[in-house]
Amino acid sequence: MYKVGVVGPQPSVERIIGVAQEYRHSLVCLPYPYEDTEEAESIIREHDDEVDVWLFSGQIPYMIARRTCASDERLIYIPHTGSSLYKCFLHMAYYQNKLLNRISIDMVYSEDVEEALAELGIPTQDIYLKSYHDYMNTDELIQFHLQLWQEGKTEAAFTSYQATYHALREQGIPVYWISPTKMVIRQTLGLILEKVKTSYFKVMQTGIVIVEIENFDKVIEKAKTPYHLQYLELKLKETLLRLCQKLDGSLQEKGNGRYLIFSSRGAIEREVPMLRKTVQHMSLEADVPVAVGIGFGETVFSAEINGRRAVQHAKEKRERGIVIVQEDGLMVESAGEEEELAYSYRSDDPELLEQLKQANVSAKTYHKIEALIHRMGWKTFSSSDLSTHLAMTDRNARRIIASLCEWGLMECVGEELHAVRGRPSKIYTLTKSAKRRGTAQK
Helix, strand or coil, X not given: CEEEEEEXXXXXXXXXXXXXXXXXXXXXXXXXXXXXXXXXXXXXXXHHHHCCEEEECCHHHHHHHCCCCCCCCCEEECCCCHHHHHHHHHHHHHHHCCCXXXXXXXXXXXXXXXXXXXXXXXXXXXXXXXXXXXXXXXXXXXXXXXXXXXXXXXXXXXXXXXXXXXXXXXXXXXXXXXXXXXXXXXXXXXXXXXXXXXXXXXXXXXXXXXXXXXXXXXXXXXXXXXXXXXHXXXXXXXXXXXXXXXXXXXXXXXXXXXXXXXXXXXXXXXXXXXXXXXXXXXXXXXXXXXXXXXXXXXXXXXXXXXXXXXXXXXXXXXXXXXXXXXXXXXXXECCCCCCCEXXXXXXXXXXXXXXXXXXXXXXXXXXXXHHHHHHHCCCCECHHHHHXXXXXXXXXXXXXXXXXXXXXXXXXXXXXXXCCCCCCEEEEEECHHHHHHHHHHC
């Protein structure tokens, strides 16, 4: 059973778990209520190993929890949609016996909410909206609503924070808590269920690790006797068997310093750090570089094809690192390291492919450059930036940039002066069409 940790104020947690009973045969929801929103961070830190995924009652605790997690893949929140706002207006109309139109609202910014307010047809000049993109201090929000109320500008308040809700109620202000409807909760739980199924099939994909000792002929030449070579091969095989045991895999020796390990994708992804240590140890033992390629696929055949492509790419790289090739065409260089770079080595965009063909630049090279710019957060870059990070000559980087500029995928936006004498370096950026295309693919 998939374990879901539900984080939020006690009433919200109880409500979510109540709706989750519909999914009790597939999901186990564990309650993690808090009194203060800031507690979300410590809850994740202390209980992260107890659940498979975290579900937050709203975007605010989700944003706080992201400070703790390196990746947000296991974090999901229930969004506040227009329906959450409609519910507040209906509650207000019922309890006040009329529809008030002078209201103060605080909530996380959302285009959906802006649209919902417009559709209500209420004069917006009487609505005071405080939207935010990150965690807000509750005292500041209380003061926002309280001041408007005391000045006679509002007749009611809507808030996303439980603490603000309770504080305003104590002041005698008609206040309504913005919370998701059961329909939205149900939709989010449905997304988690789909994610569970996708994750299961992804983890159970076939994975093949290909380890290749480069320049094996030199290793043979260095061996003083055939026995020394056999001793070395036994040591390398023992090292790989330890890794294989961790992967619950099967080891095949292909000869000439080439080894294959068959396992599942989930096991391989889990043990990438150990694989890196194993490769380093083998390289020291053999005193030559060791290339590693990992292939994932729906079948053993497709996984092996991807593994061969990955190890070939690893051998071509100047700086050694583990390379992964996935079934969907995604290539990951330096897997498990800070310099990890993921990009697609193929494209299904006919317009882009035609431009790249005319520019004589491969889709793999273009997507690699695009991924690097995105990862580094560059708005502009020089040819030396690309050559340094992509392990290519500056001359080759300049040729690629010139071709991409000629066909409208890059443009020169200025020059960079150097402290020493010499010609200034040109500064480039991806064109707007290229940026839009890259965002769509991500």
